[in-house]
Amino acid sequence: MCLAVPGRIIEMLGGGSDGEAAVGPVATVDFQGSRVEVSLAMSPEASVGQWVLVHAGFAIAVLDEDEARQTWEYLQASGIGEMPEQLKAGSDGGK
Amino acid sequence: MSVAASNENLRQLVSAVADAAAGARDMALMEICGTHTVCLFRSGVKSLMPTNVRLISGPGCPVCVTSCGYLDAACELAARKDVIIATYGDMVRVPGRTDSLEAARGRGAAVEVVYSARDAVKLARGNPGRNVVFLAVGFETTTPATAAAVIEAEAAGLKNLFILPGHKVLMPALEALLSADDSAIDGFLCPGHVSVILGAAAYRPIAQKYRKPCVVVGFEPANMLEGIGRLVRQVAASQAKVENAYGVAVTEGGNAQARAMIERVFEPAATEWRAMGSIPASGLALRGCYARFDARAKFGIEFGPDYEPPGCRCGEVIQGRIEPTACGLFGVKCSPTTPVGPCMVSSEGTCAAWYKYNRRSR
Amino acid sequence: MNDNNPAADEPGVTRAGRIVLAHGGGGELTRRLLAERILPKLANDLLAPLADSAVIDPPPGRLCMTTDAFVVQPLEFAGGDIGRLAVCGTVNDLAVMGAKPLALSLALVLEEGLDLDVLDRVMDSIAAAAAEAGVVVATGDTKVVEYHGAGGMTITTAGIAALPADMPPDAKTITAGDAVLVSGMIAEHGLAVMTARKGLGIRTTLVSDVAPLGGLVNAMLAAGGRVKFMRDPTRGGLAGLLTDLSEQIGRNIEIDEQAVPLSPAARHASELLGLDPLTVANEGKVVAVVAAADAEKVLAACRSHPLGRAAVIVGRIGQASDWPLVELLTAAGGRRIVQRPYGEELPRIC
Numbered sequence: 010m011c012l013a014v015p016g017r018i019i020e021m022l023g024g025g026s027d028g029e030a031a032v033g034p035v036a037t038v039d040f041q042g043s044r045v046e047v048s049l050a051m052s053p054e055a056s057v058g059q060w061v062l063v064h065a066g067f068a069i070a071v072l073d074e075d076e077a078r079q080t081w082e083y084l085q086a087s088g089i090g091e092m093p094e095q096l097k098a099g100s101d102g103g104k
Numbered sequence: 105m106s107v108a109a110s111n112e113n114l115r116q117l118v119s120a121v122a123d124a125a126a127g128a129r130d131m132a133l134m135e136i137c138g139t140h141t142v143c144l145f146r147s148g149v150k151s152l153m154p155t156n157v158r159l160i161s162g163p164g165c166p167v168c169v170t171s172c173g174y175l176d177a178a179c180e181l182a183a184r185k186d187v188i189i190a191t192y193g194d195m196v197r198v199p200g201r202t203d204s205l206e207a208a209r210g211r212g213a214a215v216e217v218v219y220s221a222r223d224a225v226k227l228a229r230g231n232p233g234r235n236v237v238f239l240a241v242g243f244e245t246t247t248p249a250t251a252a253a254v255i256e257a258e259a260a261g262l263k264n265l266f267i268l269p270g271h272k273v274l275m276p277a278l279e280a281l282l283s284a285d286d287s288a289i290d291g292f293l294c295p296g297h298v299s300v301i302l303g304a305a306a307y308r309p310i311a312q313k314y315r316k317p318c319v320v321v322g323f324e325p326a327n328m329l330e331g332i333g334r335l336v337r338q339v340a341a342s343q344a345k346v347e348n349a350y351g352v353a354v355t356e357g358g359n360a361q362a363r364a365m366i367e368r369v370f371e372p373a374a375t376e377w378r379a380m381g382s383i384p385a386s387g388l389a390l391r392g393c394y395a396r397f398d399a400r401a402k403f404g405i406e407f408g409p410d411y412e413p414p415g416c417r418c419g420e421v422i423q424g425r426i427e428p429t430a431c432g433l434f435g436v437k438c439s440p441t442t443p444v445g446p447c448m449v450s451s452e453g454t455c456a457a458w459y460k461y462n463r464r465s466r
Numbered sequence: 467m468n469d470n471n472p473a474a475d476e477p478g479v480t481r482a483g484r485i486v487l488a489h490g491g492g493g494e495l496t497r498r499l500l501a502e503r504i505l506p507k508l509a510n511d512l513l514a515p516l517a518d519s520a521v522i523d524p525p526p527g528r529l530c531m532t533t534d535a536f537v538v539q540p541l542e543f544a545g546g547d548i549g550r551l552a553v554c555g556t557v558n559d560l561a562v563m564g565a566k567p568l569a570l571s572l573a574l575v576l577e578e579g580l581d582l583d584v585l586d587r588v589m590d591s592i593a594a595a596a597a598e599a600g601v602v603v604a605t606g607d608t609k610v611v612e613y614h615g616a617g618g619m620t621i622t623t624a625g626i627a628a629l630p631a632d633m634p635p636d637a638k639t640i641t642a643g644d645a646v647l648v649s650g651m652i653a654e655h656g657l658a659v660m661t662a663r664k665g666l667g668i669r670t671t672l673v674s675d676v677a678p679l680g681g682l683v684n685a686m687l688a689a690g691g692r693v694k695f696m697r698d699p700t701r702g703g704l705a706g707l708l709t710d711l712s713e714q715i716g717r718n719i720e721i722d723e724q725a726v727p728l729s730p731a732a733r734h735a736s737e738l739l740g741l742d743p744l745t746v747a748n749e750g751k752v753v754a755v756v757a758a759a760d761a762e763k764v765l766a767a768c769r770s771h772p773l774g775r776a777a778v779i780v781g782r783i784g785q786a787s788d789w790p791l792v793e794l795l796t797a798a799g800g801r802r803i804v805q806r807p808y809g810e811e812l813p814r815i816c
Binding site: 219 | 667668724739740742789791794795796797798799800801802803805
């Protein structure tokens with residue numbers, strides 16, 4: 010029940026893409042090329058450029074850049090992922 | 105990190121577990137997260153455990169612990185022409201006593217698989233002439249999402265969104281497992297993403313009361329191995345601390361905002377866990393101010409009694425008392441294509457995972 | 467019941483822009499549909515007589531024949547559509563036999579209400595894919611059914627091909643140590659189609675790999691190595707194919723997880739959907755079993771072709787067994803069984 014994946018907020022969408030009232034901000038989150046609309050109801054302080062952990066359409070935690078890098082290091086240590094450009098040491102992926 | 109370096113790192117973590125277990129007594133470590141069950145198998149970590157460390161799967165699969173009564177009620181609702189069932193994917197194939205959503209869909213019922221509780225709200229908006237019933241199951245990782253959906257529906261004045269409440273609360277189940285007379289659990293691998301919500305500190309009371317170590321663990325092989333290593337070391341040293349091996353995502357205090365949303369919409373209630381009976385305060389009912397969203401009141405239905413098919417030992421499997429191969433039905437009458445009990449149907453069920461990843465003989 | 471029937475009035479699209487039942491009646495509308503939207507795109511000598519049956523002059527030797535039905539939803543997705551899928555799917559079933567395609571048949575079942583622009587685009591795709599594959603549509607049929615929410619169109623194709631004397635590869639010669647080769651990145655087609663479904667709200671950069679494989683197969687066979695088995699991993703993915711193979715030859719197969727070619731985008735889309743990429747469909751890949759000594763040679767030939775640049779040896783054939791297993795050597799150094807997926811792999815949340 011716990012598939013949650015780290016992704017990066019690339020755009021705030023206001024109150025929900027269908028324009029109706031929502032419980033909080035909604036954002037577009039990028040996961041290595043896949044883009045999903047995610048509710049920030051549980052992480053209202055999150056902002057564009059930040060890394061979040063997303064489960065079933067909601068950001069359940071904000072990861073700071075160092076934590077996101079650690080998550081990617083785990084993924085790499087497990088031979089599974091490739092660290093996204095934005096997180097490689099010394100490079101600020103630009104906003 | 106290069107592939108070679110990461111492989112070396114994994115090998116070291118495996119050795120660390122072996123070192124920690126060397127000379128220690130036999131121990132049983134329970135994980136209570138369906139995703140851990142699957143990840144431990146899929147990553148091969150389960151196959152790398154020393155012989156005195158047994159990893160057992162507890163009631164961590166929310167679909168597996170959803171009672172037959174709930175599923176039968178969902179199927180009854182699905183049969184209504186004015187209802188669209190919105191559900192997470194796993195629920196579709198799980199059999200109740202006599203029926204499943206998959207079978208109902210084959211007979212023309214409207215069953216929509218959604219990725220998020222928000223999609224159920226969107227469905228309700230897009231189908232004003234029909235009632236959308238969202239099957240609200242899952243542990244604390246997922247409950248806040250349902251709470252958010254209910255809050256949103258209320259704010260938008262939606263009259264056609266309902267939930268069939270089935271969320272479960274983790275701690276009471278852990279207590280029930282540990283307080284059983286024949287409990288043989290030596291420590292817990294705590295579910296990473298439920299812990300994002302609850303916080304690592306939430307496990308302190310049971311660690312202290314029952315003197316069992318708890319380590320919060322994520323889902324990647326390296327992290328799972330690290331967490332297992334820490335737990336083995338504690339068990340070997342007879343310690344009972346709470347450790348957080350998933351600090352990238354889990355804090356001591358968890359996500360207070362998410363918990364506040366749950367509190368706002370839900371209140372604790374006794375709930376039936378499939379094959380485990382009723383556990384006090386282990387489920388969540390809608391608070392009075394949100395009672396109108398309860399599909400049972402709206403459609404006049406009740407949850408019937410649970411049902412354990414003859415010969416099915418899912419209850420013992422879920423509580424970690426036996427492994428799937430000890431059940432006489434496993435691989436014979438009960439398989440993923442002809443499942444008898446919930447542990448085999450859900451993709452996160454212990455028996456399904458075992459059958460899929462570990463079945464090495466007839 | 468016509469609740470959602472697009473043939474009912476919809477702003478912006480007139481009834482004139484959609485298929486109606488009369489298009490399948492065999493009368494004037496049928497004639498016009500064929501003459502204006504279907505036949506011109508397929509024009510070739512075998513089709514031209516428009517007789518009840520096409521006359522084919524086969525070369526000497528045996529023939530291969532295959533058929534497939536295509537019911538994909540949505541009809542159009544990144545990298546292709548049902549038309550391209552229909553041509554490539556059938557052509558590839560022939561190609562992996564080592565056969566040279568001669569002709570295809572094309573049966574369209576159109577649903578009342580289908581947007582004619584969609585039909586036009588699908589026909590264009592069919593024509594383009596057939597040209598790419600070096601094959602013609604020799605005969606066909608078109609029917610129209612009442613609207614029943616089935617998604618607009620289904621296609622059934624059959625294909626025949628000339629089979630050289632030394633084909634198909636003989637799986638009975640497979641032995642322990644033979645190499646298992648995959649021609650490129652897996653899971654792209656299935657993920658591209660799934661993420662194109664509106665309900666999921668996931669937008670990706672993934673593109674279906676649907677492509678005709680005749681050229682790639684020819685390149686691999688021309689390398690002169692002993693290719694003992696070829697198949698394309700469609701429904702059921704790599705897992706389904708390898709499980710079938712292990713049962714067919716009664717041998718274990720061992721795969722190295724880290725060798726399996728999977729793009730980060732596909733890996734993450736799989737995680738988001740809760741799918742195992744090994745079980746996701748591919749429509750432009752070949753899996754081959756090659757004698758160990760010839761593996762590098764065939765691999766190089768595969769990589770020299772545009773469709774095979776990311777080809778990899780992913781594993782080896784193992785010992786004979788009366789309970790053959792496909793085992794994955796995981797990145798963590800452990801082992802786990804790979805099995806065919808059990809029916810429809812629902813997008814999982816969990």
